[in-house]
Amino acid sequence: MAFAICLENCGDDKEEPDPLKEKADLIVGTWSIADNGVDAPNDASTLDWSNLSITISGDAAGGSIAASGVPECAETIWPTSEAWIFGDTQGNTMSRGDNVVVTIINATESSLTLRFPIVYEPPAPENGFLEAFDYTDGTVFEDVDYDVYVEWPESSSVLDGVLVWDMAVEGETSFGAEFEESLDLTDNSNLKFKYIFPADAFVDIYLIDADGLESELPVTFVGGTEDLQDITLDLSNAEGLEGGDPADLSKFSGFYIIFFTPTASTLNLDDVILGDVSACSSISLTGDWTFTFDK
Numbered sequence: 001m002a003f004a005i006c007l008e009n010c011g012d013d014k015e016e017p018d019p020l021k022e023k024a025d026l027i028v029g030t031w032s033i034a035d036n037g038v039d040a041p042n043d044a045s046t047l048d049w050s051n052l053s054i055t056i057s058g059d060a061a062g063g064s065i066a067a068s069g070v071p072e073c074a075e076t077i078w079p080t081s082e083a084w085i086f087g088d089t090q091g092n093t094m095s096r097g098d099n100v101v102v103t104i105i106n107a108t109e110s111s112l113t114l115r116f117p118i119v120y121e122p123p124a125p126e127n128g129f130l131e132a133f134d135y136t137d138g139t140v141f142e143d144v145d146y147d148v149y150v151e152w153p154e155s156s157s158v159l160d161g162v163l164v165w166d167m168a169v170e171g172e173t174s175f176g177a178e179f180e181e182s183l184d185l186t187d188n189s190n191l192k193f194k195y196i197f198p199a200d201a202f203v204d205i206y207l208i209d210a211d212g213l214e215s216e217l218p219v220t221f222v223g224g225t226e227d228l229q230d231i232t233l234d235l236s237n238a239e240g241l242e243g244g245d246p247a248d249l250s251k252f253s254g255f256y257i258i259f260f261t262p263t264a265s266t267l268n269l270d271d272v273i274l275g276d277v278s279a280c281s282s283i284s285l286t287g288d289w290t291f292t293f294d295k
Contacts, residue, residue, distance in 0.1 A: 019091050020090075027056050028057060030295070031293030032293060034292045040289060049071060053067070062085035064083050065083075067079065077118060077285060100117075102115070105290070111294060115289065120284075120285045122278075127183055128274045128275025128276050129148070130274070133162055135158045149180075149254075154173055162269070164266065164268050165267055166264075167264055167267065169264055170262045170263060173259050174259065175256070177254060178254035182253045189234055192230070192232045193270070194229065194269070195229055195269055198261055199223035200262055200263060203218075205238065205257060207238050207252070207255050208253055208254045210253045211251065213240065215235075215246040215247040217239070
């Protein structure tokens, strides 16, 4: 009788399932961002994630995550390559090598949803100026608080993250900024912006320094296009007004992009960058991020 009982109860124990192995088997692979698959903090909602792809490799002991198609300024969200390990015994979280804790909201053979917080604020511009117009549609000049003097074209407003204004008749208008504390642009005297101007428009850059010296730099541009164009201007090429000395870039105190159009037209301006400033300085990545991927 004892022998029979042993045959019934003393056989090989069944191996308990390993939740980490099971979860690793589900998440390992290459994943592409799903349609409408990004829930971002408001300040970063303009980033384009449509080409995002991640490849998770490894096993229950951990591995690596490689990312591609990450938009400019967002490398903190998805680094090019980062190590990972599971953060708990059930495989509900992953700890990245950069100390970001990722919660696995959902993982199946064909779908993966990850959520994680990011704490990162871009450095403030130290020697330049940036206006990226990353405001809600309909924002006008009076809605924006600046710590320097800024001028927008009359009747202009923001649409899809771009400053847009209509010139009902021929006329002149400008966008610019003046600085109470002068800037030293000797190491980087570039002024960059994106634009859509009519082919018959005229554009001139006006500069001033702390001593009141003035310069101008006529602009040659591609007009009449439907898409935003990029332009980079070296302000050191500006000439003094009426044969005088040009503005001293070591004590730069202001600029204006002056537009003149001989006919009624619509103009667009975006990403105005002066000196040592990156367009990324306007984007705060801090907040909770959720990504849904398809395999």
